[in-house]
Amino acid sequence: MKKECAIVQDLLALYEDDCLQEESRKMVEDHIAECQECRWVYEACEKMQDIQVQAQTESDLQIQKSASQIMKKIKRRTTLKAVIGIVLIVAVIIGGHVFCNHITDSEWGYSEMLYGIASDDVEVAQLYQLAGGDIYCVLKSSKSIGIQSMTGLQDPSELSDQNEEQTLEYRMRGRTFWETVSVPEIKQSTIIFPVRLEGISEETKQEYTCYAKQVAFYGKTMSDKKVIWNEGQDIAKAPDEIEYRAIRAYLENGNVEKAYAECESLGWDSAKIIAEIGKQTSQDGIYEDAGVPILVNEE
Numbered sequence: 507m508k509k510e511c512a513i514v515q516d517l518l519a520l521y522e523d524d525c526l527q528e529e530s531r532k533m534v535e536d537h538i539a540e541c542q543e544c545r546w547v548y549e550a551c552e553k554m555q556d557i558q559v560q561a562q563t564e565s566d567l568q569i570q571k572s573a574s575q576i577m578k579k580i581k582r583r584t585t586l587k588a589v590i591g592i593v594l595i596v597a598v599i600i601g602g603h604v605f606c607n608h609i610t611d612s613e614w615g616y617s618e619m620l621y622g623i624a625s626d627d628v629e630v631a632q633l634y635q636l637a638g639g640d641i642y643c644v645l646k647s648s649k650s651i652g653i654q655s656m657t658g659l660q661d662p663s664e665l666s667d668q669n670e671e672q673t674l675e676y677r678m679r680g681r682t683f684w685e686t687v688s689v690p691e692i693k694q695s696t697i698i699f700p701v702r703l704e705g706i707s708e709e710t711k712q713e714y715t716c717y718a719k720q721v722a723f724y725g726k727t728m729s730d731k732k733v734i735w736n737e738g739q740d741i742a743k744a745p746d747e748i749e750y751r752a753i754r755a756y757l758e759n760g761n762v763e764k765a766y767a768e769c770e771s772l773g774w775d776s777a778k779i780i781a782e783i784g785k786q787t788s789q790d791g792i793y794e795d796a797g798v799p800i801l802v803n804e805e
Contacts, residue, residue: 510537511544522551621680623649624725625732628678631694633735634744636752637771638764641699641721641735642744642802645678650691652681659703659718659797663710671719674699674799676734678723696802698752699735703797716797746772754783755802 520526521534538545632644657675662668676697681689701718721735735741744752749772756765757780765783769776 511541621652621682622726623647623651623678623680625723625730626725628723628725628732630734632696632748633741634748635741636698636744636749636768638768639701640752641701641718641741642696642748642752643699643721643734644694644696645676645723645734647678647693647695650681650693651678651695652685652689653679654695654801655679656697656699656799658799659700659716661705661707661709662714662716663707670714670716671737672716673720673722674718676721676723676799677725696751698755698800698802700797700799701737750779750783751802753779755800757783758803759800761800 521531526534538548627648629646630643631646632642634642636642655677657673659672659674662670665672676699678695681691699718699721702715703717704713704715706712707714717737719737720733723732723734724730725732749768753765753768756762756768762780765780766776769779
């Protein structure tokens with residue numbers, strides 16, 4: 507190999523990297539143009555560099571692809587964990603609500619456990635039997651009352667035990683923090699509980715008669731129970747003032763038939779009494795079932 511060829515071939519790497527001064531660069535180019543051997547070496551070097559660049563590019567693409575796949579897997583796992591977490595939270599909330607409904611035997615769930623009024627916080631302030639047989643009851647609570655719920659007498663064929671003697675259940679829930687604005691503060695509730703119901707069963711098409719054997723207040727759980735009235739219990743007869751309020755409550759709830767019957771049981775002039783009460787109040791109530799307890803207006 508000529509001395510000049512050796513020098514040029516040593517400079518080829520610097521030539522490719524554009525690191526030569528102008529005079530040295532020109533010398534290399536002039537030599538390659540004339541020397542076939544050095545031109546072959548130069549072309550071989552170019553091809554090798556292209557191969558290296560291509561290999562590096564493919565390697566970079568493979569790394570990017572692998573990284574992208576890893577990120578996708580991480581995202582999928584993160585999304586799956588988030589979904590599982592949400593499902594578990596919803597399941598706990600629903601399960602807790604169902605559990606609370608089960609132990610309280612009500613539909614209030616968590617709010618019953620948190621805001622339910624215990625039987626020890628409630629006292630029977632007044633208890634009378636109306637002339638028609640219904641029970642007039644005034645309950646006082648040491649806590650503000652939010653929502654009230656009651657069960658009424660039902661067609662025995664609609665019950666699992668088909669029992670004609672039934673227990674009427676009453677509950678109170680205290681005001682929640684969001685009800686303190688919308689619900690007025692009251693600590694007393696007046697209810698008229700029916701003790702007898704007659705009708706024709708929609709299921710059997712037969713006549714039926716059912717009775718209330720007990721009226722009970724339930725607190726946060728079914729074991730937290732206070733008996734308000736038992737069948738056969740000796741209680742005071744309602745004075746005229748209470749009877750008048752009861753008749754008014756019947757009319758306000760749309761039960762004109764029961765209002766007339768109560769007047770007749772008292773020996774009062776039903777037409778006169780009902781007309782008199784009708785002038786004082788609007789009869790906007792919707793009468794649906796004589797077996798449902800009535801909340802008496804406290805005004």
